[in-house]
Amino acid sequence: MNIGIDKIGFFTPHLYLDMKDLAQARNEDPNKYLIGIGQSKMAVIPPTQDVISMAANAADQILTAEDKEKIDMILFATESGVDNSKSGAVYLQRLLGFKNQVRVVEMKQACYAATAAIHFAHGHIAMNPDSKVLVIGADNARYGLKTKGEVTQGGGAAAMLISRNPRILSIQDDATFWAEDVMDFWRPLGHDEALVDGKYSTNVYLDFFKHVFDEYQAKTGFDISKFDALCFHLPYTKEGYKALKIAIEGADPTVAANLTREFENVRKYSNQIGNLYTGSLYLGFLSLLENANDLKAGMRIGLYSYGSGAQGEFYSGLLRPGFEKQIKHQAFQNVLDARQRLTVEEYEKVYNSRIKDEKTRMLDIESDPAKYVFAGVKDYQRQYLRK
Ligand code: HMG
Numbered sequence: 001m002n003i004g005i006d007k008i009g010f011f012t013p014h015l016y017l018d019m020k021d022l023a024q025a026r027n028e029d030p031n032k033y034l035i036g037i038g039q040s041k042m043a044v045i046p047p048t049q050d051v052i053s054m055a056a057n058a059a060d061q062i063l064t065a066e067d068k069e070k071i072d073m074i075l076f077a078t079e080s081g082v083d084n085s086k087s088g089a090v091y092l093q094r095l096l097g098f099k100n101q102v103r104v105v106e107m108k109q110a111c112y113a114a115t116a117a118i119h120f121a122h123g124h125i126a127m128n129p130d131s132k133v134l135v136i137g138a139d140n141a142r143y144g145l146k147t148k149g150e151v152t153q154g155g156g157a158a159a160m161l162i163s164r165n166p167r168i169l170s171i172q173d174d175a176t177f178w179a180e181d182v183m184d185f186w187r188p189l190g191h192d193e194a195l196v197d198g199k200y201s202t203n204v205y206l207d208f209f210k211h212v213f214d215e216y217q218a219k220t221g222f223d224i225s226k227f228d229a230l231c232f233h234l235p236y237t238k239e240g241y242k243a244l245k246i247a248i249e250g251a252d253p254t255v256a257a258n259l260t261r262e263f264e265n266v267r268k269y270s271n272q273i274g275n276l277y278t279g280s281l282y283l284g285f286l287s288l289l290e291n292a293n294d295l296k297a298g299m300r301i302g303l304y305s306y307g308s309g310a311q312g313e314f315y316s317g318l319l320r321p322g323f324e325k326q327i328k329h330q331a332f333q334n335v336l337d338a339r340q341r342l343t344v345e346e347y348e349k350v351y352n353s354r355i356k357d358e359k360t361r362m363l364d365i366e367s368d369p370a371k372y373v374f375a376g377v378k379d380y381q382r383q384y385l386r387k
Helices: 019-025 030-035 051-060 065-070 088-095 112-125 146-150 198-222 237-248 253-267 278-290 331-337 343-350
Strands: 003-011 014-018 041-044 071-077 104-105 132-141 154-164 170-171 176-179 231-234 299-309 313-317 341-342 372-378 381-385
Touching: 003 051, 003 112, 014 019, 014 343, 019 030, 019 146, 019 343, 030 146, 030 237, 041 343, 041 372, 051 088, 051 299, 051 372, 051 381, 065 071, 065 146, 071 088, 071 112, 071 154, 071 176, 088 104, 088 176, 088 299, 088 381, 112 132, 112 154, 112 237, 112 278, 132 176, 132 278, 154 278, 170 381, 176 198, 198 299, 198 313, 231 237, 231 253, 231 278, 231 381, 237 253, 253 278, 278 299, 278 331
Parallel strands: 014 341, 071 104, 071 132, 231 299
Antiparallel strands: 003 154, 003 170, 014 041, 132 154, 170 313, 176 313, 299 313, 372 381
């Protein structure tokens, strides 16, 4: 049975910071951020957005009433959860108007969990062919002001509808994975910001890529020439570029040149948003779809998912006939271009203004143009609104 991504939507808030401004404020050469890290802009998450409101904004763009009727499972992948007990998915059940006959679960394994969710959805649909599953990866990447990781922050949500006879990507049963208990990046309970062994994490990411890609080639007999594009989890775009270099080492020059050209399409949106943990790989896939001019049905797309701690996975999908009808060329670029640029001072103020462990505080939601917002807390109960 053909199962895979039928629709994909994305949301990031209306605010951003230019990396040249950040470099100047942090006394760094702008080229370190622009070229060395490979980021030109960073999404700034206002206090009125969190993973649930961002997820609602992303899912709302793609779902019809008919989809909502067929969806019997919402898998919400995040490592920026707002409750130790209640799943983000159950807020979405009400906010987005789903029926009550739906399973709602939150999943965690750092940036990897949305990939696990896609495979769980795949298994569910294989057993229940008429079902559809909503998979969301939503995160707010925070390392702290004036830290080494600051330039790799960002945030947003990717929402995908997984179904039988998908219209965009048919997911292949070819995944290879690798797990190992390492401390490259983590966020202990109570910490608002990630702890990270930065250089070590970049090496683990690449080592895991080698493990899963070598095993993939041995398992399937496919070498690099079988791929038309490779998407990567992009903690910052230079890291994906390093993984690409490993993948194309020794490849036929035409194959290497094609994959390198497509990688520029893959990284285009992430370069302007930053890390968004669980949603990052799928933002790269959307960026490829919206920016490449030469994709064709039947082409094979490789996907490398990585989540610190750590889990790596490589799998592939085949573009479906008519996939281009589901995509609007460069549509998300228009959304990115319409964002408001903050000064470093304004960004720092926004960064420090989010609700943490407070009993009651309502937020000014008028300055946030998004449809779904986080309006504050009353007696520790989070308040979400559709405007
Ligand atoms: P750093 O020490 O600030 O940077 O940390 P650096 O000194 O290593 O420089 C970065 C690059 O810029 C280097 O290139 C420099 O040469 C270059 P590279 O050696 O990497 O090729 N550079 C310049 N280039 C041009 N012109 C210049 C210039 N100056 C320097 N003038 C680091 C960088 C990424 C470690 C830091 O930002 C960090 O800790 N970030 C957070 C951790 C991270 O993103 N890790 C990625 C892998 S782990 C992962 O992907 C999982 C994750 O998403 C979490 C999850 O799974 O949930 C993070």
